[in-house]
Amino acid sequence: xxxxxxxxxxxxxxxxxxxxxxxxxxxxxxxxxxxxxxxxxxxxxxxxxxxxxxxxxxxxxxxxxxxxxxxxxxxxxxxxxxxxxxxxxxxxxxxxxxxxxxxxxxxxxxxxxxxxxxxxxxxxxxxxxxxxxxxxxxxxxxxxxxxxxxxxxxxxxxxxxxxxxxxxxxxxxxxxxxxxxxxxxxxxxxxxx
Numbered sequence: 001x002x003x004x005x006x007x008x009x010x011x012x013x014x015x016x017x018x019x020x021x022x023x024x025x026x027x028x029x030x031x032x033x034x035x036x037x038x039x040x041x042x043x044x045x046x047x048x049x050x051x052x053x054x055x056x057x058x059x060x061x062x063x064x065x066x067x068x069x070x071x072x073x074x075x076x077x078x079x080x081x082x083x084x085x086x087x088x089x090x091x092x093x094x095x096x097x098x099x100x101x102x103x104x105x106x107x108x109x110x111x112x113x114x115x116x117x118x119x120x121x122x123x124x125x126x127x128x129x130x131x132x133x134x135x136x137x138x139x140x141x142x143x144x145x146x147x148x149x150x151x152x153x154x155x156x157x158x159x160x161x162x163x164x165x166x167x168x169x170x171x172x173x174x175x176x177x178x179x180x181x182x183x184x185x186x187x188x189x190x191x192x193x
Contacts (some may be wrong), residue, residue, distance in 0.1 A: 157174070
């Protein structure tokens with residue numbers, strides 16, 4: 001008798017970069033981390049009763065709005081280096097919203113929509129079995145419900161003290177990333193910045 005092959009759950013992680021950067025900045029933690037490893041560490045902490053194991057990390061997507069070059073050239077230069085790091089060392093798909101407005105009064109546009117589209121498109125096209133959203137925005141609660149209506153498992157991961165109760169309650173589970181070893185996720189000091 002031959003054994004049946006083990007079917008791995010296809011896992012995707014979508015990161016609201018603006019949410020995460022703000023939370024990391026408040027904790028004096030760097031954004032120069034291994035984002036794929038972040039996704040792995042979160043997946044390892046998903047409650048066992050959700051039965052997502054064994055899983056295979058299919059995609060990590062980072063969504064943010066880059067700074068406006070004319071407003072702050074040095075900040076824009078740092079952004080370009082961060083963008084290159086995402087592409088090279090982290091193997092992360094980058095989706096860009098935009099900033100609009102005059103210096104000092106800019107507003108982020110499109111990031112929430114890009115996050116929602118990435119999660120919904122993948123669910124409707126059956127591109128994954130489990131979605132992890134790293135965010136603390138209650139506006140995503142309806143997305144969590146829609147993804148689960150497609151038969152997918154939806155996990156919210158963020159720092160416990162600033163999580164969105166609406167989003168975490170609408171999700172299959174919540175993973176507290178405060179417990180991660182952030183020093184182990186940090187890129188080495190000799191990484192080009």
